Amino acid sequence: GENVEQHPSTLSVQEGDSAVIKCTYSDSASNYFPWYKQELGKGPQLIIDIRSNVGEKKDQRIAVTLNKTAKHFSLHITETQPEDSAVYFCADNAGGTSYGKLTFGQGTILTVHP
């Protein structure tokens, strides 16, 4: 079945630094790649997503890049702030279905130190 590998599992940065989280997927039919932020005791929040017809998407301090050939996509957070501390999950829509299930990565615990 589809597998999404996410690295690193933990990431610690100083406030103001950049953070990068990378995911690799296996299903070549996947064409939707969202990123979610989950704070303790809460549900995941969609922060950015990208479709396979583009290579990069940016929203203020957050950007996602996609390399279809290598089957990996990355989340970039610039000018990190303590409130960015959370667990981040990548996902893809294995099989390429538009209303289908998502396969999640294992998660990255991001800690931003003031």
Next chain:
Amino acid sequence: GAVVSQHPSWVICKSGTSVKIECRSLDFQATTMFWYRQFPKQSLMLMATSNEGSKATYEQGVEKDKFLINHASLTLSTLTVTSAHPEDSSFYICSASRREYEQYFGPGTRLTVT
């Protein structure tokens, strides 16, 4: 927009009893909703896909007679954990598809079975 609510946010029940969790899309109609289970410090595990007006599709290894799912309307899906046992204690999260590809998550329900 794209708000999904869950009720209750937490529940404690005795072993052998049943518990119902509601998932509502507040400002959009959702043909498809999903139910996930999350253990501490782990990723989200899809339990089932709920389609309005039809039977839910369960993932392999999920007992359909134990986790009853009903999707009675385009804004409401329910998960009933029947004859709950301590090993069913977990964080249950639903999500709803607002439009093509995008999934939005509820805040989750913490279930503790004593």
